[in-house]
Every structure is written in structure tokens, then in C-alpha cells.
Amino acid sequence: MDAVLERSAAPRAPYRYRWVALFVILAVEVMDLLDALVTNIAGPSIRAELGGSYSLVQWLGAAYTLAMAIGLLTGGRLGDIYGRRRLFLIGAAGFTLASLACALAQTPSQLIAARAVQGLFGAVMLPQGLGMIKQMFSPAEQAKAFGAFGPVLGLSSVAGPILAGWLVDADFFGAGWRMIFIINLPLGLFAVLGAIKFLPEFKSERAPRLDWLGVALAAVGAFLLLYPLVQGRELDWPVWCFALLAVGVIVFGLFAIYEGRRERRGLDPLVTPSLFRKRAFSGGLAVGLVFFAALIGTGLVFTFYLQIGLGYSPLKAGLTTLPQALGTVAGFVAAGVGLSERLGRKLLLIGTAVMMAGTLGFMLTVGLAGAAISPWRLSPALVLIGAGMGLAMAPFFNIVLAGVDDEETGSAAGALTSVQQLGGAFGLAMLGTIFFALVPGQVARHVDDSRAELRTVLTAAGVPADAQNAVALSLRDCLRDRTAEDDPDVTPPSCRNAPAQPELQAFAQDKVRAGFQDATIGTAGVSFLLLALAFGLSFLLPRRARPDAEAH
Incomplete structure (x- = not known):
């Protein structure tokens, strides 16, 4: 009996091809991150071609993240039951085929359904990688393995929006936005072949029932x-x-x-209740839910502001996000030189505080620059947001998963990544809804505050003085109703007799832009509050990744 206990307590030898296997796992993480980012940039172009309301753009992200959030709880458990390598292969192959279905979609409902299927197969695929890292690497190497996620995901966040914008604008083979899904095919093929060759099979000694x-x-x-x-x-x-x-x-x-x-x-x-008695895990779920809601939701709102409010092309919008992505890489690199191990939870707090400072800087820049806003003016604030994100995310997974027992790994990985995706889905839904709820009122307010300017414009346009009040009210109602309309292809009744003089059109565009600007600032304020909540919740986490380190 003692010999059996000694064998079970003996440290497990690291897997021989663990670093190559890590590269394969990172490939699917890149594929997932690209798909989470690209529809934000390509969303307006997709809506313009397929039709539908602005909620389509929200659903392109929400259907994917919600399906993944739901499936991740099951995906982690399925790996425990049937083997992580087998489920990784099924997930990677299914994700790739679903990407092809997205590229071939002809209607909004087809595309949303294909995105949901993508999310479900991603949910089968992703938790297996986190679980295998826990089992392939020794405890001493796990920090380095999880740390490798930072630069790779940071580079993907750089490439994702720019690649999406370039592919949409380039319109290769007349495919337009469909190319953002076609690029998954070679990545998916690499992941499948790499998994067959290099991933080991891990399975729980006692397979649980689903x-x-x-x-x-x-x-x-x-x-x-x-x-x-x-x-x-x-x-x-x-x-x-x-x-x-x-x-x-x-x-x-x-x-x-x-x-x-x-x-x-x-x-x-489905989710082991004992996990919630672990301080690192339960605190990590709360932090992850709020943090990723702010992060993913703000990205969608920023896209709306750039492409709809400012009229940027997809490529220009993608390039505008470059400073944030570069800041993310810098944050991950700084964390990777030893800050994660030395600072632990403090690094997460520092990163969140830097993101909050960047968000305030973004709000001030948008408010002060007004119509003169440019990508260059936004760059300093975006660099801060990105750097903070890199610093905060670098220690997050290691802190949360380090205290999880091997038999809880599948459930823990599934629950953690599920909450991450669920937070993203809520962020997309909540912040997108707040943004579009604010726009009409802000546009109407700017028209009301510019009555003197509007009278001058009406006079220059040849509108008689006794008709100017009626025309001004008509223009105000039209702009309010048009920005409140979910489907931009639909003309509201109040706009059917709206004046069409060039002077008034220029005035109208200026007030719509100002309304989008104020709605962006207001929604960024909500994001700031979410980050502040994540900062406070971070104190629920232990100071170090490994509980025994807190004693030193």
C-alpha cells in the first residue's frame, strides 16, 4: 500500500514533445482569438452585404462567445471522459469546417448559426489545451508555458484587426469579408495534423459521467x-x-x-463544486467575468465609433487599433521577464489600473479633440489600454489554475474559459446596447444646442425665416430617428420629407458625428466602472500563483 502511495505521489515526468505540443495548442488559441476579433472590424461590411440591423454585428460576436461559453463547461468534462487529444482533434476539425460554413453563408441567420457552431467546436477544442499544459509540464515549467500565451496572443491581437480590415478592403477573388473566415482553413489544417503527430493522450483514471x-x-x-x-x-x-x-x-x-x-x-x-471553495478559482471567475466584459465590449463599441461615427474604412479602423495591440505585446513581454513570478497579484492590479488610466485618457482625447480626432491622437491612450491588458492577463491563468488538483483540471479549465467567454458575450450585449441607446439622444441634444448655427445654415440654404423653425424640428427628428433605427437601410417616416440642401447635409453629418462621440465617451465610462470593479475583485485572489509561495 505504501508503495502505491509513493508511486502516486511521485512527480510526473514532463512530456518529451511538450514544447512542440504547446506550439500546436497556441495555434488554435490564435485561431480562436482571430475569430473573436475579426468580426468587430468586418461587422459593418458584413451587415451592408447581407442586410439586417446593427444587432447583427452584436450577434456575430455574441453567438460565437455565448455558444463557446455554454460548450466550454461540457468541453472540459468531455476531455476527462473521452481523452483530451481526441476531443482536441474533433474540435479543431469541426471549427475549421464551421469557418468554411461562415465563409459560404448567404443570409444573416446562416452566418449567425455558423458562428454558433464555430463557438461550440471551439469549446470542445480550447479547454483540452489548458488541461494538457497542466499535465505535460512540470510545476516549475507551467509559468513559462502559460507565459508563452502572452506574446503569441498579443501578436494575434496586433494582426487580427489589421488583417481583417486589409482582407475586407482588398476584396480578393471578390470574396470581401468572407476571406476573414477562409484564412482559418490553413490554420485549422495545421492544428489537426500537429495534434495527430505531437499531442499526447490524457484521460482521467476514472472517467466521469456527463x-x-x-x-x-x-x-x-x-x-x-x-x-x-x-x-x-x-x-x-x-x-x-x-x-x-x-x-x-x-x-x-x-x-x-x-x-x-x-x-x-x-x-x-458538470462543474466540481469544490472548485468554488478554492480562493484562487472563485475569485478568478469573478474577475474574469467583469474584466473580459469590459475588454471585449469596449472593442465592439470602438469599432462602431470608428466605422459608423467617423466613417473609417475597415483597414483604417484596423490600423487605428494597432497602438493598443502593440501595447498589449509590450505588456506581455514585460510580464514575461519575471514580473509575473515576482509580483503575482500585484501585477494584475497594476495592469488593471493602467487600463483604467488609458480608458480615462481615451475619454478625454475623444472629448477634447472633437471633429479633429485622428488615429495619432488616440494612440497614447490606446497604448496604455493595451499595455495594461497585457500586464493584467499575463499572471491571470497561472494564478487561477495553479491551485487546482489534477482531477479537477478539466472542470476548472472549462469553467474558467467559459466565464471568460460569457463575460465577453455580456460585454458585447451590454455595452453595445448602451452605446446605441445613447446615440439618438446625444444627436438630438447637439442639434438643440446648435440652434444659432442651424439658423445661419438654413439662411445660407435659402430657407425662409418663417419656415426655419419647422425645418429645424424636422431635421432634429429625422437625425434622432435615423440613429435610433436598428436597420440603417430603412428610412424613418420623419426623414421622408427632410431637407436635402448640401449645407444641411454637412450640418447633419457634423451633429451625428458629435452624437457618436458623446455616446462613445459615455460607454467608455461604463467600461471604466467595470474595470474598477475588476480591480476591487482582484483582492479575492491569492498574492501568488502557488499557495505555498504566500508563506515566503
Whole structure:
């Protein structure tokens, strides 16, 4: 018996091809990150070709992240049951085929459905990589392995928006935005072949049973919370939207109760309840939910501001995000030279504080520059936001997963990445909804505040003095209703008799731009509050990645 215990306690030898295997795992992380980023830049072009409302752009991201968030809980557990290498292969192959389906989509509903399928296969694929890293590398090497995510994902965040903008503008073979999905095909093929050759098979000694009711409760709860947030504004917030939100909270409460009872009965829960008694893990979920909501949601709003408010092309919008991406790389590199190990939680706090400073700088820049805004003026604030993101994310996964036992790895990896994606989905829904809710009122306010200027414009346009008040009200109502319209191809009734003089068109464009500017500042303020909440929640995390390090 003692010999058995000695063998079980003996350190596991690191896997021979672990660094090559890490490269394969990073390839699918890149594929996932590219797909999370590219639709933000390409979204307006996709909507222009396929039709539909602005909520389509939100759903392109939300369908992917929501499906992934739901599937990740199951994906991690499936790896425990059937083997992580096998599930990695299934996920990579399915993700690649779903990317092809996205590229061939002919309607908004087809594309949203294909994006959801992408997310589901991504959910099968991604947690296996995190689980295998925990098992392939020795504890001493795990920090370096997780640290490799930083520069690679940072470079992907640099390349993603620029690549998407370039591909849309270049219109290769007449494919336009479809090329952003076609580029996944060689990456997916590399991941599949690399997994066959270099990934080891890991499987739990006692394969757990899948908790199907837990899967259903988690999926229903997440959908009930997200759907009203995305569609509520377009539907003018009927009462049933708020009812769905309340029911969603109740369903998640039932999910937690059910999982606890399942564990007490000796059955395998979908998410191991004991994980939530670990300070690093439960605190990490709270931080990840809020942090990624701010990060992903703000990226979508920034795209709306650049392409719809300022009229930037997809390529110019992508290039405008370059300083933030470069800042992210710099933050990850700085963390990788030893800051993560030396500072631990302090680095996460420093990074979040830097992001908050960058967000304030962004708000001030947009407000002070006004119509004279340019990519160069935005650069300093964006560099700060990116650097803070790199510093904060570098120690995050290592701190949260370091205290997880091997038998909990699949459940922990699935839950952690699920909350990350769920936070992104909520950020897309919530911040996108706030942004479009603010725009019409801000546009109308700018028209009202510019009455003297408008009278001068009307006089120059030849509008009689006794008709100017009526024309001014008509223009105000038209601009408010047009910016409130979910489908920009639809002409509101108030705009059917709107004046069309060039002078008035220039005035109207200026006030719409100012309205988008103020809505961007207001939404960035919400993002700042989310980051402040993430900063406070970070104190729930342990000071170091490994609990024993806190004693030193």
C-alpha cells in the first residue's frame, strides 16, 4: 500500500514533445482569438452585404462567445471522459469546417448559426489545451508555458484587426469579408495534423459521467440572460425582456443547487463544486467575468465609433487599433521577464489600473479633440489600454489554475474559459446596447444646442425665416430617428420629407458625428466602472500563483 502511495505521489515526468505540443495548442488559441476579433472590424461590411440591423454585428460576436461559453463547461468534462487529444482533434476539425460554413453563408441567420457552431467546436477544442499544459509540464515549467500565451496572443491581437480590415478592403477573388473566415482553413489544417503527430493522450483514471441536465440548465440560463440584452433595444424593451433576465438568474441559481446536490449524491457534477471553495478559482471567475466584459465590449463599441461615427474604412479602423495591440505585446513581454513570478497579484492590479488610466485618457482625447480626432491622437491612450491588458492577463491563468488538483483540471479549465467567454458575450450585449441607446439622444441634444448655427445654415440654404423653425424640428427628428433605427437601410417616416440642401447635409453629418462621440465617451465610462470593479475583485485572489509561495 505504501508503495502505491509513493508511486502516486511521485512527480510526473514532463512530456518529451511538450514544447512542440504547446506550439500546436497556441495555434488554435490564435485561431480562436482571430475569430473573436475579426468580426468587430468586418461587422459593418458584413451587415451592408447581407442586410439586417446593427444587432447583427452584436450577434456575430455574441453567438460565437455565448455558444463557446455554454460548450466550454461540457468541453472540459468531455476531455476527462473521452481523452483530451481526441476531443482536441474533433474540435479543431469541426471549427475549421464551421469557418468554411461562415465563409459560404448567404443570409444573416446562416452566418449567425455558423458562428454558433464555430463557438461550440471551439469549446470542445480550447479547454483540452489548458488541461494538457497542466499535465505535460512540470510545476516549475507551467509559468513559462502559460507565459508563452502572452506574446503569441498579443501578436494575434496586433494582426487580427489589421488583417481583417486589409482582407475586407482588398476584396480578393471578390470574396470581401468572407476571406476573414477562409484564412482559418490553413490554420485549422495545421492544428489537426500537429495534434495527430505531437499531442499526447490524457484521460482521467476514472472517467466521469456527463451531467446532461447541468449542461441544459447552464445553456438555458446563459441564453435567457444574453438574448434580452442584445435584442431588447431593437424590440423597444418589452416587459418579457426583463422577465427573461429574471428567469435567467433563477435558472443559474437552480444550476448551482443542482450541482451541489449531485456531488453530495456521489455523482459527477458538470462543474466540481469544490472548485468554488478554492480562493484562487472563485475569485478568478469573478474577475474574469467583469474584466473580459469590459475588454471585449469596449472593442465592439470602438469599432462602431470608428466605422459608423467617423466613417473609417475597415483597414483604417484596423490600423487605428494597432497602438493598443502593440501595447498589449509590450505588456506581455514585460510580464514575461519575471514580473509575473515576482509580483503575482500585484501585477494584475497594476495592469488593471493602467487600463483604467488609458480608458480615462481615451475619454478625454475623444472629448477634447472633437471633429479633429485622428488615429495619432488616440494612440497614447490606446497604448496604455493595451499595455495594461497585457500586464493584467499575463499572471491571470497561472494564478487561477495553479491551485487546482489534477482531477479537477478539466472542470476548472472549462469553467474558467467559459466565464471568460460569457463575460465577453455580456460585454458585447451590454455595452453595445448602451452605446446605441445613447446615440439618438446625444444627436438630438447637439442639434438643440446648435440652434444659432442651424439658423445661419438654413439662411445660407435659402430657407425662409418663417419656415426655419419647422425645418429645424424636422431635421432634429429625422437625425434622432435615423440613429435610433436598428436597420440603417430603412428610412424613418420623419426623414421622408427632410431637407436635402448640401449645407444641411454637412450640418447633419457634423451633429451625428458629435452624437457618436458623446455616446462613445459615455460607454467608455461604463467600461471604466467595470474595470474598477475588476480591480476591487482582484483582492479575492491569492498574492501568488502557488499557495505555498504566500508563506515566503
